[in-house]
Amino acid sequence: DADVTQTPRNRITKTGKRIMLECSQTKGHDRMYWYRQDPGLGLRLIYYSFDVKDINKGEISDGYSVSRQAQAKFSLSLESAIPNQTALYFCATSALPWTGKAYSNQPQHFGDGTRLSIL
Amino acid sequence: KNQVEQSPQSLIILEGKNCTLQCNYTVSPFSNLRWYKQDTGRGPVSLTIMTFSENTKSNGRYTATLDADTKQSSLHITASQLSDSASYICVVSAGGSYIPTFGRGTSLIVHP
Numbered sequence: 301d302a303d304v305t306q307t308p309r310n311r312i313t314k315t316g317k318r319i320m321l322e323c324s325q326t327k328g329h330d331r332m333y334w335y336r337q338d339p340g341l342g343l344r345l346i347y348y349s350f351d352v353k354d355i356n357k358g359e360i361s362d363g364y365s366v367s368r369q370a371q372a373k374f375s376l377s378l379e380s381a382i383p384n385q386t387a388l389y390f391c392a393t394s395a396l397p398w399t400g401k402a403y404s405n406q407p408q409h410f411g412d413g414t415r416l417s418i419l
Numbered sequence: 420k421n422q423v424e425q426s427p428q429s430l431i432i433l434e435g436k437n438c439t440l441q442c443n444y445t446v447s448p449f450s451n452l453r454w455y456k457q458d459t460g461r462g463p464v465s466l467t468i469m470t471f472s473e474n475t476k477s478n479g480r481y482t483a484t485l486d487a488d489t490k491q492s493s494l495h496i497t498a499s500q501l502s503d504s505a506s507y508i509c510v511v512s513a514g515g516s517y518i519p520t521f522g523r524g525t526s527l528i529v530h531p
Contacts, residue, residue: 304462342423342508342521343463359518390462405451405470410462 303327306391306411314419319378321414323391332374333392333408334358334366343390349374381418389414421446423511423522431528436499440525442492442509450514454483454494457506457524466494466507499529 304325313319323332330351335343345358347366355366363385365377378385392408423444432438444452451470455463467476467483469492475484480497496503509522 340523342523344521345518348517356517392462405453405468407453407465407468408463410464412460412462 304391304393304409304411306389306414308414309412310415310417312417312419313381315382317381317418319381319416321376321389321391321416323374323376323411325372325391325393325409327393327395327409328371329393329395329409330371331394331396332368333394334364334374334376335390335392335410336360337388337390337413346376346389378416383418386416386418389416421511421513421520423509423520425507425509425522425525427525428523429526429528431530432499434499434501434529434531438496438499438527440494440496440507440509440527442494442511442522444490444492444509444511444520446490446511446513446520448514449487449490450512450516452483452485452492453510453512453519454481454492455508455510457508459505463508496527499527501529501531503527504529
């Protein structure tokens with residue numbers, strides 16, 4: 301089973317609809333992230349959360365909201381979808397940089413993405 | 420503005436050949452640089468992570484180098500395989516910021 305699971309994998313919907321993308325992880329990581337990937341552009345951070353009570357805006361949070369329901373679950377919502385939100389969405393997780401003995405840079409572990417099309 | 424530029428945009432090589440991908444950045448202050456591999460239809464997978472004090476790091480046939488003075492990094496792939504066909508993404512993080520800057524990626528195609 302995948303360590304970071306995103307559902308659904310594909311979604312087609314209409315303008316104005318409310319959409320929720322879900323992410324769950326079995327890695328035991330405290331940190332979770334939502335990214336958006338558009339053709340020809342780098343990934344851009346939408347929101348991130350460092351624990352259940354922590355929510356932070358990324359560089360493109362307008363039009364999106366998130367909920368961290370548990371350590372292992374982080375969902376992304378589009379309250380009223382618009383066509384320019386059509387993109388590939390990725391959830392990612394990472395461990396704390398402090399290992400108890402030293403700081404170390406931790407890689408992000410990505411899910412396989414949700415392809416969202418808004419008509 | 421923090422930026423990460425990758426070159427070439429795309430590259431086609433024959434199986435067994437070596438290749439080098441480039442990453443130039445203007446992120447400041449520099450914290451770390453990561454290379455990811457993204458297969459078609461999959462999420463990115465981490466290859467290497469380097470901090471300011473590291474100038475080379477290997478992961479199997481992948482070797483990343485970092486020149487913090489010129490703000491350049493390269494990813495060298497040795498003896499390419501068909502499975503190396505993917506997009507390779509350079510990501511640079513600034514100290515004090517949790518928002519990394521992603522490059523647009525280099526699309527590598529390995530032909531038999």
